[in-house]
């Protein structure tokens with residue numbers, strides 16, 4: 001994604017040296033709370049906490065996850081879910097897991113990015129569901145950015161019945177304005193196929209929380225994508241593709 005490619009290594013060093021990571025409350029609802037911790041290459045890590053039980057889930061473990069670990073330690077972390085195995089999303093995994101050891105889930109094809117000793121015991125295949133307190137995360141295998149890229153939909157029957165928003169954690173598969181980076185044209189086609197199959201089929205009000213930068217919604221993403229899909233696909237494009 002072009003946005004975080006603009007982040008230079010000197011910025012990263014500055015970020016690390018000064019611990020300038022930021023934290024914000026993304027959502028406070030009837031059933032769950034979501035907080036974001038930004039570190040590493042402007043990476044988003046998320047802490048989702050069940051409002052009733054205080055049980056929680058971490059999404060991604062970027063570098064220097066100190067604030068994340070501190071906040072997560074006040075909850076009962078029952079799962080660490082990784083969107084994909086690129087180094088910037090797992091660089092802090094050892095730190096997080098050494099502090100809060102929790103069963104971990106990562107797409108099979110990205111499993112090699114964690115140490116063999118990591119407690120990878122959560123099945124994140126499409127169709128599974130991960131229940132933590134009153135919340136449920138539904139993984140979807142969305143290959144393209146990496147072979148094991150996985151998105152996680154946070155939604156329950158109760159949240160839907162109450163009219164609460166659903167949230168989807170898309171890692172580097174979908175950003176505002178375009179898909180994540182593709183290493184070849186075939187990889188781009190694979191991301192698009194993943195998005196059409198699993199992501200753009202969600203209700204428009206679903207909030208999209210990517211692995212870097214700003215948030216969007218399924219509705220806005222679909223409208224952006226429709227413009228792109230209305231033109232013939234240039235057989236030469238890959239890399240940092242935008243929908244416009």
Ligand SMILES: [Zn+2]
Pocket residue numbers: 084086145172
């Ligand atoms: Zn990535």
